[in-house]
Every structure is written in structure tokens, then in C-alpha cells.
Amino acid sequence: MLELVPDAEFQENKQFLTCIIPPAKLHALAVRLAGDADLAFDFLFCLSGVDMIQYIEVVYHLESTAHRHQAVLKVRVFDRDHGAVDTVCDIWRTAEFHEREIYDLLGIRFTNHPDLRRIFLEEEWIGHPLRKDYADEINIVER
Amino acid sequence: MKEVVNLPVKNIEEEEYHINMGPQHPSTHGVLRLVVSLQGEIVKSLKPHCGYIHRGIEKMCEKDTYPQIIHLTDRMDYLSAHINNHAVCLLVEKALEVDVPERVKYIRTIIDELNRIASHQLWWCSFGMDMGGLTCFFYGLRDREKILDIFEESFGSRLLHSYYTPGGLMMDIHPNFQKGVKAFIHYFRKKIKDYDDILTGNIIMQERTKGIGVLSREDAISYGVTGPSGRASGFSCDVRKRHPYALYDKVDFNEILGTEGDTFTRYMMRMYEMRESMNIIEQLIDNIPPGDTSAKMKAVIKLPAGEYYQRVEAARGELGVYVVSDGNKTPYRVKFRSPNFSNLSALDHISRGVKIADLVAIGGSLDYVIPDIDR
Numbered sequence: 001m002l003e004l005v006p007d008a009e010f011q012e013n014k015q016f017l018t019c020i021i022p023p024a025k026l027h028a029l030a031v032r033l034a035g036d037a038d039l040a041f042d043f044l045f046c047l048s049g050v051d052m053i054q055y056i057e058v059v060y061h062l063e064s065t066a067h068r069h070q071a072v073l074k075v076r077v078f079d080r081d082h083g084a085v086d087t088v089c090d091i092w093r094t095a096e097f098h099e100r101e102i103y104d105l106l107g108i109r110f111t112n113h114p115d116l117r118r119i120f121l122e123e124e125w126i127g128h129p130l131r132k133d134y135a136d137e138i139n140i141v142e143r
Numbered sequence: 144m145k146e147v148v149n150l151p152v153k154n155i156e157e158e159e160y161h162i163n164m165g166p167q168h169p170s171t172h173g174v175l176r177l178v179v180s181l182q183g184e185i186v187k188s189l190k191p192h193c194g195y196i197h198r199g200i201e202k203m204c205e206k207d208t209y210p211q212i213i214h215l216t217d218r219m220d221y222l223s224a225h226i227n228n229h230a231v232c233l234l235v236e237k238a239l240e241v242d243v244p245e246r247v248k249y250i251r252t253i254i255d256e257l258n259r260i261a262s263h264q265l266w267w268c269s270f271g272m273d274m275g276g277l278t279c280f281f282y283g284l285r286d287r288e289k290i291l292d293i294f295e296e297s298f299g300s301r302l303l304h305s306y307y308t309p310g311g312l313m314m315d316i317h318p319n320f321q322k323g324v325k326a327f328i329h330y331f332r333k334k335i336k337d338y339d340d341i342l343t344g345n346i347i348m349q350e351r352t353k354g355i356g357v358l359s360r361e362d363a364i365s366y367g368v369t370g371p372s373g374r375a376s377g378f379s380c381d382v383r384k385r386h387p388y389a390l391y392d393k394v395d396f397n398e399i400l401g402t403e404g405d406t407f408t409r410y411m412m413r414m415y416e417m418r419e420s421m422n423i424i425e426q427l428i429d430n431i432p433p434g435d436t437s438a439k440m441k442a443v444i445k446l447p448a449g450e451y452y453q454r455v456e457a458a459r460g461e462l463g464v465y466v467v468s469d470g471n472k473t474p475y476r477v478k479f480r481s482p483n484f485s486n487l488s489a490l491d492h493i494s495r496g497v498k499i500a501d502l503v504a505i506g507g508s509l510d511y512v513i514p515d516i517d518r
Contacts, residue, residue: 015452042364046452046463048478059465061452061480065364065378068385094367097488105201120194120517129202130476140202 011074016061018072026075027086033062033071034091040064041071044092049102051132054078056106058085077108080131087113105130159187166195170273170503173513177490177502184498189491197517204477209235209309209444212477217303219481220515222262223458225254228307230464233388234453235309236438238446238468246434247311252390253324253427254294254306256420260331261290262458263413263420266510270410271342273507274351279342286334293323309444311437324428328421335417343414352406356493356505359404366492367485370460371412372509376404382456394426406501409508445472459483459510483515 011018021029033041046061060073077083087110089095099110100119107128110116118125127134165176174195180187200219204212209231216227229251236243264287271279291301297317298306306313317323342348358368363376373380381398383391399415401408446468453464460482467476486509494502 014449018450044367045454045461046465046478046480048465048476048480050467050476050478061463061465065380092367093362093365093492094485094488097484101484118194120197122194129199 016070016072018074020074020076023075023077023085026073027088029073030060030088030091033073038067040066042066042092044088044094044098047095047098047102049106049108049130051106051130052076053132056080056083056108056131058102058108060088080107082109083107084109084111086111089113104128107131158182164502166192170506171513172269172511175487175511175513175516179499179502181499184500186494186497186499186502188495189502191487191490193487193513193516195517196514198514200518201477201479204474206473208472209446209474212474213307213309214303214305216479217305218514219479219518220457220459220462220483220512221302222265222512223258224302224304225251225258225306226455226457227462228305229255229389230453230455230457230462232307232309233455234451234464234466235444235446237453238449238451238466239309239440239444241310241438241440243311243438244434244436245432247436247438248390249427249431250312250316250436251307252394253424253431255389256423257290257293257324257327259458260417260420261287263417264290266413266458266507267338267342270507270510273503274342274348276342276345276348279338282334282337282341286331289327289330293320293327296320296323308437308440310440311435315436321428321431324424328425328428331417332421335414338414343411349407351501352410352504352508354403355406355497355501356508357403357405358489358493362489362492363404366489368460368489369485370457370482371416372409372486373460374399375401375408375412377402380461382454382461386454388453388455390427394423396423406504406508413510443472445470446474457482459512459515460486479518481515481518483511483513484518487511487516 009020033039041062041064043063043065044060045063048059050057055076055078058075063070075085077085085108087099089099099113102108103116104118104120105128159180159182161178161180163176164179165171166174176192178190200215203215213228213231216231217224219227264283268280268283295301297320298304358376360377363373363378369380377400379400384398396419401412448468448470451466455462462482463480465478466474469475494505
């Protein structure tokens with residue numbers, strides 16, 4: 001299924017087939033997954049970012065509406081300051097808003113994104129709140 | 144003598160200008176700002192600006208235990224609060240491999256469907272009001288009140304219930320519950336005909352909605368538009384059918400699909416869905432088995448380290464909960480895939496080229512709830 005990316009790493013998960021791929025291969029693989037008639041992953045039902053401290057993970061939950069199968073793609077970004085991933089919003093249009101959300105809250109840039117601005121917070125906001133090292137002494141009260 | 148100055152005459156129709164709809168605009172049903180780029184009264188493009196009620200629920204969840212998170216999910220899509228609670232409960236139950244008693248499944252399914260009807264009733268009345276029919280607003284709220292009374296009798300609250308807990312229910316249903324639900328369905332089956340008489344058959348409403356804001360099936364899938372809005376475009380996206388939970392694999396109901404994908408079809412989908420929900424409730428209400436209202440759960444709930452994903456069909460579309468756990472009593476990361484967020488992303492695409500008055504109708508038919516977008 002994934003001969004396109006030989007260095008992909010597979011994770012067995014109870015729920016989904018999970019595949020970790022290098023960021024550079026993401027876009028080519030996404031085109032293939034969406035376009036291939038046997039795979040036909042046309043529905044990106046969730047796109048999330050997770051800060052794992054050593055790296056930030058971008059998680060793509062995919063489903064095929066024709067074949068009803070699901071899979072998960074993961075991309076790891078190690079550079080916290082200038083990390084960037086190729087956008088997939090030319091393949092799945094829903095990614096446009098989700099990528100803006102990840103950029104806003106986790107600070108990963110998406111190259112070739114048509115309109116990469118913060119979506120919830122104002123442009124002057126400092127930091128990315130969903131990162132684990134984000135500190136805000138005024139608004140976050142530790143219990 | 145005064146000099147005559149010849150000002151250059153501009154054709155205003157050709158000039159593009161921007162207006163702000165919102166953040167406080169009645170048709171946005173909340174605090175959402177749409178920067179609409181207009182030429183004359185034709186919408187050229189629009190940019191939604193979200194975040195006016197961003198509360199950082201996902202960040203707050205990282206500090207809360209799983210039973211506490213349920214109370215936060217109420218505050219996302221407050222009109223389908225029970226269904227949001229259900230998503231988190233199912234996720235915890237799946238992760239811990241807990242089987243909930245049959246009685247709980249019956250009650251949860253009935254209440255989810257009641258919640259869906261109540262949500263669609265509120266949508267109907269606000270959609271009618273957006274189109275200029277104030278009568279709809281009173282009719283819809285009058286009937287929604289009956290459901291809220293049933294909810295209040297059983298769980299003491301009307302909007303934010305937090306009635307489900309991981310493993311079961313907070314308490315048993317009130318003895319009058321079954322009688323009340325049956326009386327409501329008997330009542331609403333008659334009243335929903337009035338809905339059709341007032342709004343569905345209204346020629347002004349039909350003229351304003353047919354062929355307006357067309358979303359094709361391919362675009363619906365690509366934009367991730369789910370729920371009644373997605374099904375209006377023919378996208379078979381009902382999670383209750385595709386990935387059944389609770390009792391949805393046992394009850395007999397139809398997933399109704401539209402073909403046109405316009406505003407009127409999105410309207411009709413919700414009208415059909417209210418009737419389907421009543422059919423589901425009628426199949427279950429007399430058969431609620433006796434038994435416990437909760438499975439045995441530990442006092443402190445810790446999910447094994449790993450990743451979990453749970454999808455449910457909320458009133459506006461597919462709600463997904465993605466939890467990364469590191470084995471502690473609080474999750475490491477929670478992501479809510481909210482239906483309105485994805486539905487909103489299609490608004491720019493489908494409203495290009497319509498008149499600004501139709502934008503209100505399209506927005507009404509997508510039925511967005513702003514706290515669910517902003518989270």
C-alpha cells in the first residue's frame with residue numbers, strides 16, 4: 001500500500017492503521033492516497049496537532065467514503081521554532097481551517113497555505129497556547 | 144463666481160467594497176464576524192473571523208479528569224449537549240473496555256434523539272426568523288419547551304445537563320419519563336404538520352432557498368461538511384449508520400439523503416430527521432429494560448497510555464473526540480473535531496455569487512453554533 005514511502009514507520013493501534021512518515025514525503029503521499037482508486041481517501045475527518053515535547057506531531061485522520069476504510073497519517077516536526085509541513089488543503093479543502101488552527105495554537109507553519117493567519121487568537125498574540133511549555137501567569141490558574 | 148468642479152462619476156455597482164456582518168448580528172446566532180466583499184449586493188467572497196468566544200476548552204481539558212471534561216463538552220455545542228457528553232463517555236468506555244448495561248444504552252439513545260429534535264426545533268425557529276417569519280420562532284420554542292420540561296423533570300437542568308457519566312448515567316430517569324416522552328411524540332406529530340404549513344410550503348421561502356448556495360457532493364466531502372448539511376448534498380455521512388454506537392445498530396431508521404445540495408434541501412433534511420428521530424424513540428420507549436444505571440467504574444478513571452478516537456453524530460454533524468493519554472488521570476491532549484468548524488469552512492465557497500440577503504438564508508441552513516466553532 002505504501003511503497004511510495006519506504007522509510008515509513010507503522011504503529012499498530014486498536015482502532016486505526018497508523019503510519020508515521022517524514023514531512024518531506026507528506027504531500028506526494030497525500031495526493032496518492034486521495035487519488036488512487038483502490039485507496040480513495042477522500043474524507044479528512046480530523047486534523048490535529050499534538051505537542052510531544054521532543055517533537056510536535058500533526059495527525060491526519062482519513063477515511064474513504066467509497067470503501068469505508070480509515071487510516072491515520074502522522075508527521076513529526078522536530079524544529080519547534082521554524083517547523084513547517086506542506087499544506088494538504090489543495091487535496092482536502094477542510095484542511096484550510098484546521099491548519100490555521102494548528103498554526104494558531106501549536107505554531108507549526110504550513111507551506112503553500114493560501115491564507116495562513118491565526119484563526120482564534122489575535123495576530124499580536126505571543127506564543128502558542130497548546131504547547132506544553134506555554135506559560136501565561138494571568139490567564140492560566142494552576143490548581 | 145464659483146468654479147464648477149466636475150467630479151469623476153464612478154459606477155458604484157462596479158466597485159468592490161467590504162462590510163462587516165457581525166460580531167453582533169442576529170443572523171449569526173452568536174458572535175461570529177463575516178467580512179463580506181460585495182459588488183453591488185452580490186457576494187464576491189467572504190472571510191469568517193472566529194475566536195470571539197474562544198475559551199481554550201482543549202487546553203482546559205489537559206488539566207481536568209475525564210468526568211470533569213464532560214461538563215466542558217456541554218459548553219461547546221450547547222444545543223446538542225447530551226450528544227457531546229455521549230462522545231466522551233463512549234471514548235472512556237471504549238478505552239477501558241467497559242460494557243454499559245442495556246438500560247443505559249436505551250436511555251442514552253432515546254435522550255440523544257430527543258436532544259436532536261430539540262436542537263432541530265430551535266434551528267427551525269431561528270431559520271424562520273432569519274427569513275422574516277417571526278411566527279416560526281414562537282411555534283418552535285413552544286414545542287421545544289415540552290422537551291426541556293422532560294429533561295428538567297429527569298435531570299434537573301434544561302440546557303447543560305451533564306447527565307451521562309463514564310460507564311452510565313448520573314441518576315435514573317424520572318418515573319414519568321416514558322409517559323412524558325410518549326405524550327410529547329403524540330403532540331409533536333400533529334404540530335410538525337403546522338411547521339410544514341407555515342414555512343415549508345411557503346412560496347416566498349421556497350423562492351428564496353431553492354437553487355441558492357449549492358454544495359456539490361465532492362465539495363461536501365472535501366470540506367468535511369457533515370450532518371444534515373452534508374447529507375443534503377448526497378454525502379452519506381451519518382455516523383449512526385457508518386460506525387454505530389449505543390443502540391443505533393439495532394433500531395430501524397433511514398439515513399435520508401438529498402440530491403440538490405441547496406439551502407432548501409438542507410432545510411428539508413432536518414424536517415425529515417425530526418420525524419426519523421421520533422421513529423427511533425417510538426421503537427425504544429416501551430422496551431427500556433430494568434437494570435443498573437451504571438457499570439462499575441473505579442473512583443479515579445485513568446485511561447491506558449495510547450490514542451483513542453470516538454465519533455458520534457451530533458445534531459449538526461460528526462463530532463470527533465481525539466484523546467492522547469499518557470496513563471494519568473488527566474488526558475495528555477484532547478482535540479474536538481467539531482462539526483460546525485468544518486461546516487463553516489464551506490460557507491465562503493457556497494455563498495459566492497449570491498445576494499447578501501441570501502447569505503443569511505445560507506448561514507441559517509448551515510445552522511452553526513458559535514461556541515462549537517470557537518471551543
